[in-house]
Amino acid sequence: MRKQRNNYQAQEKVSILKRHLVDRVPVSDLCDEYNLQPTVFYRWQKEFFENGAAAFEKKHATQNKAEEKRISQLESKLQTKNEVLSELMEEHVKLKKALGVL
Template sequence: MSNSRRKFSAEQKVRILRENLENQIPVSTICERYQIHPNVFYRWKKQLFEGALASFSDKKKKSSDAKIHLLEKKLRERDKVISEIVSENIELKKNLNGEI
């Protein structure tokens, strides 16, 4: 007897979950029909709803991505200014020490 796991495609998982959600077929019946453990069914269901939440909150993600991009740009500008100031400071110290 082999211990290899069966793999269900995304389409198969959605079809199986749809049977429960749309047709109100009990989880026990579905699990028997497809020979899956109820925990697997509920894990798929959780993943489905978490993915749905992400798809509905896509607008929020885009705005947060824009904010991140803006903040990264500001950091790059500040790093550039800091490096210029540091190089000027080093040059001034060299000139000051050379004159004395």
């Protein structure tokens, strides 16, 4: 009969790895306790160390870039509107002068 496969969440995996790395619980004890193969444990550990730098990177960096891009687009749109408005006001003043209103 096959063993039922356990699907561990990321937090659970980190907790198990932490017990080994910080609390110095032997891998064999952890594997017995959680019904893990040692290869699975070491694969988790490898992934953890390879992706560990991501924990220290800013998560909002991509959001900030998107916001900065949107802000620059809005600023350029506003500048274009101001230029059009300025041209319209200039033509309006010229028309009023031509009609003798000003």
